[in-house]
Amino acid sequence: VGIGSRVGAGDLLVEFDTRETHSRVQQARALHEQATQDMKRFETLLAQNAATQQEYDGVKARKSIAEAALQEAEAMLTYARISAPFSGTITRKDINEGDLAVPGRPLLTLEDESSLQLVVSLPESQREYLRIGDTLQVGHATAGATIPAIVEELSPSADPVSRSLTAKLSLAKDELLHAGQVARLF
Secondary structure, three states: OOOOOEEEOOOOEEOOOOOHHHHHHHHHHHHHHHHHHHHHHHHHHHOOOOOHHHHHHHHHOOOOOOOOHHHHHEEEEEEOEOOOOOEEEEEEEEEOOOOOOOOOOOOOOOOOOOEEEEEEEEEEHHHOOOOOOOOEEEEEEOOOOEEEEEEEEEEEOOOOOOEEEEEEEEEEOOOOOOOOOOOEEE
16 A cells, blocks of 8 residues: 555555465474364374383474464464555654564554544643533634534543643534644634
8 A cells, every 4th residue: 555545444554574474384284283283193102002101291282382383484474464454544654665664663644534533632721611512612623614523531530731721522514634644623
């Protein structure tokens, strides 16, 4: 996907090179298969008193370890594909084909413009006039008019340095509004 791409929920966004992971899965399957065969063989040997309980327990433990290794390797394959959790627009792409993906480094930014929020800092003196569920008006230069916004979250305490509190307001859907734009609360 590229910047500006519209995607639907479940659409593939990123697919990582999985050759190394597939090799680990094949190796884990082979070890699991061998451990399963050893387990069957030792079950027969134990029944014939040709193996000790201790030997059988060791083979049983190796089979459990092989099963866990196979499950782990197969689970790693599920991380190789990233799908869109919701419908939206790609607004940022921080990785390109061939780049190394690093844990904690964002790859893409996907925005759902049908549920925009306005985050505002308010003077603590305004706290008593605001309640969750209140409807306020928001002005936006691009929209050219005011848009209703509902208070969804309201910080119960003020920042000790700025003496302000944070409020999050959900905005009514408007085609002219996009994430990152500036709006004014009335």
